[in-house]
Amino acid sequence: MTNYKAKETIKTIWERYARTLKLLDKALDELDKKPKEVIVEVEKPLPPTLEEVANTNETLRKQLDDLIEWRLRAKIHKAENEKVKEEVEKLKKEIEKLKEIPPMDKHVENQVLDKDYWGRFKIIPTVKAKPSKKIIAQDEYVKNLTKKQSDNKI
Numbered sequence: 629m630t631n632y633k634a635k636e637t638i639k640t641i642w643e644r645y646a647r648t649l650k651l652l653d654k655a656l657d658e659l660d661k662k663p664k665e666v667i668v669e670v671e672k673p674l675p676p677t678l679e680e681v682a683n684t685n686e687t688l689r690k691q692l693d694d695l696i697e698w699r700l701r702a703k704i705h706k707a708e709n710e711k712v713k714e715e716v717e718k719l720k721k722e723i724e725k726l727k728e729i730p731p732m733d734k735h736v737e738n739q740v741l742d743k744d745y746w747g748r749f750k751i752i753p754t755v756k757a758k759p760s761k762k763i764i765a766q767d768e769y770v771k772n773l774t775k776k777q778s779d780n781k782i
Contacts, residue, residue, distance in 0.1 A: 678692065679692075
């Protein structure tokens with residue numbers, strides 16, 4: 629019995645094998661009917677640049693020109709901003725130097741009121757009152773002189 633089952637399984641395996649061989653033979657026949665493919669290297673052209681595309685389309689050309697113009701403006705403004713920043717730094721350093729310089733006369737206070745036409749500060753000096761160094765005898769002498777001239781007693 630086991631011998632019979634083994635013969636049956638071998639028979640079914642041969643039938644399946646024969647069926648796959650027939651399918652493979654049909655596939656080979658179909659491939660023979662098709663024209664053979666030849667591998668040919670074809671160089672693909674590069675995609676057109678933005679300039680080439682813009683030359684064919686007017687609105688795109690205008691947009692591209694505007695973009696280029698804005699980029700140039702941005703570079704110009706960036707350079708100007710850097711110059712202004714450098715000038716501001718120089719002016720800050722000058723202000724610090726001017727703050728370190730002592731005033732020429734210690735008895736004069738500067739009062740800043742406004743700016744003149746060129747943007748400079750208008751400075752009006754005011755003098756502090758100093759104590760008198762006159763001798764009191766001089767004052768009496770002046771009083772006596774005025775009494776004699778006016779004949780009035782003070």
